[in-house]
Amino acid sequence: MPTDPRGLRDDAPLLDAWLRFQEAAPTPFTIPGHKQRHDLVGDVVAGDVPLYAGLDTMKLTGGVLADAERRAARLWGADVCRFSxxxxxxxxxxxxxxxxxxGDTVVVSRTLHRSMLLGLVLAGLTPVWVRPEVxxxxGLPLGVAPDAVRRALEAHPHARAVFVGDPSYxxxxxxxxxxxxxxxxxxxxLVVDAAWAAHFGFHPDxxxxxxxxxxxxxxxxAHKTLPAWSQAAIVLARxxxxDAARLEAGVEATATTSPAGAILASTDAARALLERDGEELLGAAIAANREARSRLRAVxxxxxxxxxxxxxxxxxxVLSRAGVDGNAVEQxxxxxxxxxxxADRDVLVAVVSLADTPGTVAGLTDALVDSVERHRGPARAAVGPASYGVQPEAVVPPRQAFFSRSEHVPVTSAVGRTSAELVAPYPxxxxxxxxxxxxxxxxxxxLGHARLAGVRIAYAADPTLATLRVVVD
Structure with missing residues (x-):
């Protein structure tokens, strides 16, 4: 169903402010330095409007961001909302x-993204890991069992919070x-990293x-499954x-002081669209993906x-029983x-959103089926992503290791040493x-399996994994 984004502006104060800036075409004497000229570096800066002296005054007298965040809090049933x-x-x-x-302890799902683990470093928190069922x-992860969290909290009664990622990647x-x-x-x-679930709760299916x-x-x-700019995210809390004041302080301590207005406006617009047309748009996308799954199961x-x-x-x-290398299919x-x-050797993941149509999903399905038939080989056992099968062994808190003296050692000499870095297959x-x-x-x-499966090893100082950075003993 086509929509007119300008029809959302009455219910999206940040979108309205962005449109008003474009309509007024001011001559700004503020940042950003491109001054809205597109003849210098091209249209790559088109739409780049700051929050300060752009969507609002430099003193934020218009209150448009706070208004938009209140509307999002109401939609999701939260007491507090902050846009990121x-x-x-x-x-x-x-x-x-x-x-x-x-110095506090928190219970953390091992399926959480690296950003939260580095958040533990920033906050000085010590994780007690719980792992998902597989x-x-x-070989793919299911959810973390509630009883696993109960056992962790019983063993660590002074733990201050539980962090999980759900749904999984x-x-x-x-x-x-x-x-x-x-x-x-x-x-x-309970804190849930629901990065992939901005659409949850807005359709009966x-x-x-x-x-x-x-x-x-x-x-x-907001940018993963809703039609917002890259980097658009939302924090919602009861x-x-x-503590609302601590959350506010945490957001401000780690946020840029020059937030991109287009990202904020697109978050607001995506929220307004979800509220107005979400059920209809999501229903069409769900139906298209249901048809794609049915066709692929028949292969x-x-x-x-x-x-x-x-x-x-x-x-x-999952491609393993068809003997297909997902890297070839991806190409x-x-x-x-x-x-x-x-895509890696065994698993291919595609994201369908409310922006998709039956035509786009069918086109992907056609191409995927054709590629599978071209690359068939002997069936093999499924091996899930590397991250889910490893039992972590904590030696010191993440923050202590992060700031400790470190050295690079050959990977052949690294076993038994304490890692000073984060190493993760990505995605x-x-x-x-x-x-x-x-x-x-x-x-x-x-990690070796992940590399052989065609996955990029990210964040390591040496991405070839010939060496690892370890804490100096």
Missing amino acids: TGGATHANQSVALAVADD DPAT VGTVGDVAGLADAAHEHDVP LPRHPLQLGADVMVTS TGRV DGLAVLDGPGVDPLKLTV DLLDAGLPVES PGIPVLAPGERITDQALQA
Whole structure:
């Protein structure tokens, strides 16, 4: 269903402010330095309007950002909402600063993104890891079991919060309501990195979003499944177990002082669109993805994640039984102008959003089926992403390791040493090694498998993994 974005402006104060700036065409004597000229570096700066002296006055007398955040809080049922122009990375790190004190312990799902682990470094928090259950048929993660959180909290009664990531990168959905119950039995907040779930709760076929299920804080990326600019994210919180002033301080401490107005305006516009037309747009996208899953399941050897425990808008295909190398399929799709979110040897992940149409999803499906048939080979066992099978061994808190003296050693000499760096296959950016953890044969084998599967090893000082940075003993 086509929509007119200008029709949203009455309910989207930041979008309205962005449009008014364009209509007024001022001659600014403020930053940004391009001064709205497109003849210097081209249209790459088109639409770049600052919040300060752009969407609002330099003194923020118009209050348009606060108005937009109040509307988002109301839509998601939160007490507090803050928009982020630094993605869920900024949002996660601001929450880490808000919910506990330096030196405190928190329970953390190992499926969380690197941004939260580095948030632990910033805040001086020590993680007690809980791991997701894994589907033995695909090697892919399911949710973290509420009983695993209960056991962790019973063993660490002074823990101050529980952090989980849900849904997973591949689209599996856990028992967030059960996790909230487990956290609240110990009177600590449940924080959910729901970066991939901005659309949850806005169509009857979708899971409810974390706040509806009892979570205390929800971080979500407006740019992942909603039509907002890259880096657009939202922090939503209920304040019964979370100090609103601490959260505000955490957001401001880690945010840029020059926020991009276009990102903020697109967040506001995406919220208004979701509120007005979300159910209809999402319904069409869900139907298109349902058809794609049905077609792909009919292809010999392909396994497609589906069912009540999977996001209806994620298209995750396991290729191993068809003997297909996902890297070859990805190249075919790139050649066809159809880039996907992630591909390695065994698993391909495509994101479908409310911006998709039956035609776009069908085109991807056609190309995917054709590529699979061209690249068939002998069936092999499924091996899930490296991040999920490694048992971390904490030696010192992440912050201590991050700031310790370090040295580079050959990877052959690294086993048994304490990692000073974060190493993660990307995507999805879930660590195999984190600062303060013992380097084990298991971790190195997992990273080696990821490289052989065609996954980029990210964040390591030496991306070839010939050496690792370790804490000086």
